[in-house]
Amino acid sequence: MKEKIAQLLRRKVLLLDGATGTELQHRGMPPGVCPENWCLDHPDVLVRVHADYFAAGADIVYTCTFGANRIKLSEYKIKDVFSVNKKLAEIARRAAGKSGLVAGDIGPTGRFVEPFGDLAFEEAVEIFKEQVRGLLEAGVDLLVIETMMDIQEARAALLAVKELADIFTIVTLTFDKGGRTLHGNEPVSSLITLQSLGADAVGCNCSTGPLDMLRCIQAMQPYATVPLVAKPNAGIPRLIDGKTVFTMQPRIFAKISRKLICAGAHLLGGCCGTTPEHIRYLKAQVARIRPEKSARVSLCALSSARGHIVIGKKNKVIIVGEKINPTGKKKMQAELLKGKLTLVRQFAKTQEVQGAKLLDVNVGVPGIDEVKTMRMVISSLALTTDLPLVIDSAKIETIGTALRLYPGRALINSISAEGDKLPKLAALAKKYGAMCILLPLAGKQIPHSFNQRRLLIRALVAQLRKAGIPKDDIIVDVLALAVSCYPGSAQETLKTIAWCTRILKCRTIIGLSNISFGLPQRHRINRVFLDMAGRKGLTFAIADPEDTRPLRDTWARNLLRNKDRGGIKYIEKYRQQDQSGDMPKKVDRVSPRERIFTAIMEGERDGIGDSIRNAIHLGAAPEVLMQEVMIPALVKVGTLFEKKQYFLPQLIASAQAMKEGFKVVEPFLQKSVTGQSQRKVILLATVEGDIHDIGKNIVALMLKNHGFIVIDLGKDVSRAKIVTAIKKHNPDIVGLSALMTTTMVHMGGVVKAAQKEGLQCKFMVGGAVVNSAYANSIGAAYAKDAVEAVSLAKQL
């Protein structure tokens, strides 16, 4: 049957049915009941729905088993999952007769699957298997996994099917108007993951009408190796006079849906709100259209749950971040042994920011439970990063576990001919649709020369292809060996890259940092070699993403070209620099005053202290620096903030730079000029019951920078404590903040209490819910933000 459906798809567009749920509701099913149970009680209604769809022209109808899994049925206290599925599929079979095809329908469980939810992945697989067994027993022709909002649940369902039968399987996810599922999975990543995992057709259903779905199909089409499916709603439902109305009429629906075929869909039907009438019009529209062939036979692409990378023939070298590897990292080893993953997550994020497109993941630490740790790391990274992963382990079991759980298409690092690794790992790659790195090692001996490597690579690629792995899925590790140990090896590696690219037509990878092992200034050799390898056609480099910008360095180049035997000249040149730092310092032509001003304007707090010390050393008076450079810079920042030309991070960065600068200037300032006695004292507090104090802390920072003496009492400060502090410090101004309406009222209480005690200070208030009217009502002044608070404090 699988081949028969595939053959049909080569000849024509296959028409799927329309909505079952809304159609059943139209025919008397009340809201709130279990649809599966209601259909078992009213089989004739269901037969009529199926028959009407066949009569309208559908080639395939879905069984009414969308919610017939253990979790959904248990909501209605139904336990016999197998029997419900079998009986409902038999009803569909009855309606289909001999010519119609029946698709066993599998919907989501409503729970979220590990690592995105609390339903264990294996439990999810088992739940779907239970349903699939019932559908298969009834003799469905194909299976359809539909309306999935989570790629991991779709994977669990697909694996359940594949582990039970070799049957044509469609998988469709539901993407919103923005082209993402509720879990943030996007169409192309989902397609890459599912088609490599063995789905026979992939696409989208529900959520949107045909026009919005068009964008998803268009996005998928260039990367599809399998037929595409579209099953849109009859537009977006609207509530009109208390009725749910799907506004798209059959004629319009069919006309727009036709575009889906032109965009690449091979199977077309309708979801919520569509009726046999919609399918009838659709039939008329698609009758004479022959489907386009799938865009390609295989695809070199990797995916995560929410991201993907497609590797073309002429990419720039793609960097695989190497840092999630405990080798030589004691802190990471200790963390992994304790089951902690803070460093793993941090390395993932920093490498992503630095430009890595994939992340290599290795958890090999002596004494560790590698399988368990790999599971934890995969789960954590699935939530942390959108970059696809490279599963790096010497153990087959670790790789198998990782591939099963990983919610995307991973790259195996690596497959070699050592022992029985190749057939076992090839089988895993095939089952989970993973790509693989081929390491040209057959025994203990490393092939040093290009010729040795060429022969071995050719033989191993042939073995992998025989095991069913397409060439597009094989990445050859061309072995970068340390030039310090193997002079001339860089040239052999470059020759191998060129041969793999031009003759073998395979993509290549290197572990970049191996090349510079044992030499000083390794980053120079790495960067020069990466540039040389890129020119020969290298596809991937496992590297520190910080170390990958091209560099021109004659000494490194000569070493790599084997023109500096033993690296004598290179070592001579760079050994000193390794000990005394790298780059020569730039000559600075900017005046110290300008530098201080710019530092505050741009929020540069690192060098401002040195600039001030330098300016004072060159004769500048500290008070002059303060009054003519630093304060004007800060005032200008305030003005830009008020005009919204600066926003909060810039304002604060400038304030921090000023604070650093002030620390340096303060000891030099003469008391007579900016004496303590002339500076206003401000008491700040977030009132009782309120714990939100970040706004108040920003105000404190700004006030200090403008020369005020700030006494900060903190957050959740009682009325009595504030009054006592006023008595003790005798401030010129008291600043109060509150975020919530319930705590704002305490501001008035503080003002009253202070007045009752005869205290003379002025009050200013602020916070998200406070406004000037409220401030007036309690006898305080109001500042909307930190800049206004400074101006107000100066005025009061």
Add this chain to the structure above:
Amino acid sequence: MIKPRYFRNIIITPRHQEIYKRLGYRHGVTGILRKQKYLIERYIQEAGPLLAICAGFQRLVIVKKNKTSIVLSGGVRFRSRLLVRLLRDCDEMVCMAATAGKGIVEAIQKEQKKDFVRAVIFDAVASVAVDACLDWLQNYIAQGLQRQGKQLLGKRISCGYSDFSLSNQKIIYRMLKLKRCGITMTKQYMLIPEKSVTAITGIITAKI
């Protein structure tokens, strides 16, 4: 009454546009240097792993409505004209809550002493993430309702807004058993961790 449902490990990617907006960025007006932008983006990235989102919701049947209050099955009553207006056509109500977790709030506190820029960016990321989480919950509930012939309102209101008193947070806290999400509540009805929020929306059962 359906039991509350909880979600952990939801991937919420706070929209950068929203974070910038929250920090006061105005498109076409605010200018940022490349190095400043790089730093801000880095801090936004750093905030991501610190988020430990947990969310929960519960559907509740409305048994009685008048101009000023709504009574739910079980006798719980909310008094608010605004809430009554929002739930005018609804026969069910949804109580929701979300938290960004303890980690990010601790990091915000810590960073205020070290690098205030990082602190305000973390603060904005957490706020936007919690809002985005409620959006996510609403989308999730709406998708499930569609096949039941029901619709979820797009709007929601939170305690403390207009005449919907903050003290109602106590009722929502109890109903949703928010301790399960690691949330506690102060005497002034404030949620801890600070970056936590509750909200209410409604369900309309449509006729076919």
